[in-house]
Amino acid sequence: WLVEPALNTGISFSRGVPYVIVIPLTLIACGVFIRLIAKRHISDMVFVLLMAGTIGNGIDRILFDGVRDFIVFPRLFVCNIADIFLSIAVVLILWREYRQWRKR
Numbered sequence: 001w002l003v004e005p006a007l008n009t010g011i012s013f014s015r016g017v018p019y020v021i022v023i024p025l026t027l028i029a030c031g032v033f034i035r036l037i038a039k040r041h042i043s044d045m046v047f048v049l050l051m052a053g054t055i056g057n058g059i060d061r062i063l064f065d066g067v068r069d070f071i072v073f074p075r076l077f078v079c080n081i082a083d084i085f086l087s088i089a090v091v092l093i094l095w096r097e098y099r100q101w102r103k104r
Helices: 019-038 044-064 081-103
Strands: 002-008 067-073 077-079
Touching: 002 077, 019 044, 044 067, 044 081, 067 081, 077 081
Parallel strands: none
Antiparallel strands: 002 067, 067 077
């Protein structure tokens, strides 16, 4: 499950995006998450997961010019803890939206 770190210089699923775009996108995403938590559109847990994942990957990008991925899901993908945090946050958001949709 764990391997030597692989450097992912792209974004989700290794899509190539210029570095000068990725860092501003990271900062914009953090700003959006702060606004969402301030307006109580997301839970504290989702906010922490989103910020930890975004900042963690952002630090990797600044220090290593890419994100170090080291957790392998055989035949699917390679990721890191920050990616897992972001994925869990998205699942929690979708679950909340689904529950609200079912109530209506």
